Amino acid sequence: MKRFVFILSLLFVASCAKDNSNFTLKGSIKNLKKGTVYLQRIDDTVLVTIDSLKINGEPEFELHTNLEGPEVLYLALDKNGKESGIIPFFADFGTTEINTTLKNFYLDAKIKGSKQQEKLEEYNKMMDRFKDKNLELIKNNLEARRSQDSLLMDSSYKEYNNLLLRKYLFTINYAMNNKDSEIAPYLAVSEISDASVKYLDTINNALTPEIKSSKYGKALQKLIAERKKQ
Known part of the structure; x- marks a missing residue:
């Protein structure tokens, strides 16, 4: 019983x-x-x-x-x-x-x-292209090291830095274009948390009041405050 x-x-x-x-x-x-x-x-x-x-x-x-x-x-x-x-x-x-x-x-x-999931999938599709290009650069760099080709190594290193910059700029632009969605602060804190504070501030200032008060909106403001202390 x-x-x-x-x-x-x-x-x-x-x-x-x-x-x-x-x-x-x-x-x-x-x-x-x-x-x-x-x-x-x-x-x-x-x-x-x-x-x-x-x-x-x-x-x-x-x-x-x-x-x-x-x-x-x-x-x-x-x-x-x-x-x-x-x-x-x-x-x-x-x-x-x-x-x-x-x-x-x-x-x-x-x-x-959710609508946020649709935005996340759209973003991830673009990130897949960056990942494919990154794998290509890694392959080129390994081949350059094997052949001890300093010019090719230098070229692949510069390409990698340019790719990283493009990735960050795309993420910032994507967040700015979706300032009325929780996807914007989420990407800021999860993908580019080490970006320049001025870029994080730019995203934060563009957010609508509703998004600023969301879980990731608050997380972004906390991140910015901590980065400014440093």
Whole structure:
């Protein structure tokens, strides 16, 4: 009887947590038979679990939490006691759907949800081009070192610095063009936190009042204050 009451109380708590949530993450992981999925967020630079679900037979899942505002969350998969991948996504009030596969958990992820997520995906597509170019420069630099070609090494080094500058300028410009979205301060603190304070200030000053008061808007202002102290 006591065991029955205990299980009933757990179900009641879980039901209350679901009813009190303002965000739902649902989806499926193709070919997953057994495992555990976790909904996580970063708290003081550490990933913490805010909901989880054991999967046994059915690949569908549904996770819940309560958001104070739009923020980047993470869907993690643990299979056989080993982490099988993690998918970052920009969550907002309502529902986000993630469908992926067990084989390529991160790469196959299709995310449908917030406007901020659409902006993040648009930004990431451009960053993929920078990554491809960076790999090309690394290859050129290795070939130059093997052949001891000092001119080619110098050229690849200059190209790398130019690429890095272009990446930073693109991020700044993208943030400025999306000053009414949480994506702007998020990119400032996560991608170019070591940029010149004047550029961070420029982004911050362009933000709308609503975005300035958001999670990442406050984080950007804190970052700027700390950088100015230095």
